[in-house]
Amino acid sequence: MNIGEASEHSGLPVKTIRYYEDIGLVRPLRSENGYRDFVDTDLQRLKFLQRARSLGFSIEECRELLSLYQDRNRASADVKAITHAKIREVDRKIEELRSLRKVLSELVTACHGDDRPDCPIIDDLSGQHDPGQTDESNGHT
Amino acid sequence: MNIGEASEHSGLPVKTIRYYEDIGLVRPLRSENGYRDFVDTDLQRLKFLQRARSLGFSIEECRELLSLYQDRNRASADVKAITHAKIREVDRKIEELRSLRKVLSELVTACHGDDRPDCPIIDDLSGQHDPGQTDESNGHT
């Protein structure tokens, strides 16, 4: 099976599949004409990669998961541990975004948002938590 | 003021400041000896950048915010609009992560996580239990 067909079956762009070969995630055979030739197990790996990447696993995590996938004797605990770590990572990111959102929405609430130049958002960004009268004592030219 | 001191005052790494000059976010003068010489307004910009970046604004958004910051006649509505867009973006990311988390925790719950090789997580990733998912939306048209 050529790369185009492999792309359709796996849901991965052709470029991405070549990239995955470059970094050793998949090793298709080559036909006489130099074309890549994907067999069933290659397709399985590609689909695996597509799904795992869409679940937010990094390339290196995918590599690890793939080797566990290959290993008929691996313990499910190993896979579970990786997935657990990923969940914790996701939780951390969500928390970060939540607190970020809080700050941003406080700023938006404080900003009157009309055509006046006075803007609490800009004031906050420029480190003026209590703007008062902006004296230009810094000699701006 | 040299770059090292500017770094301390702004909270940005030296390398980052040089990078910001490269991409035109700040334009410090040069001393006789070729060293960058940061004046007060440069420091303000650097602090502004530090804060805006930490709030998740992209470099291009920072560029826009900086020009609004410079513009004494800009409307606060403009700044508010950018911030609003950023909040919506954050909301989207949070939603994405939440649904991702849901799938991952379902997988973890289903996995017994012992030393048996049987593992629902791997099965899911390899498409074992629901193989009829052909993702056509991979953008390689």
Added chain:
DNA sequence: ATAATCCTTCCAGTTGCTGGAAGGTCAAGG
């Protein structure tokens, strides 16, 4: 004088692809 610390520029690498150029291969139509 010399060492330590600063500063400079330039080049390369990070992550995970994506786009494009230049060219080889293959199937169909005239």
Added chain:
DNA sequence: CCTTGACCTTCCAGCAACTGGAAGGATTAT
């Protein structure tokens, strides 16, 4: 037999936003 066009190949460059390091000049301290 030749051409067209789709498909395939490799290699190079670039995205964001830095970060690290090498090679070398300037300044400061001892």
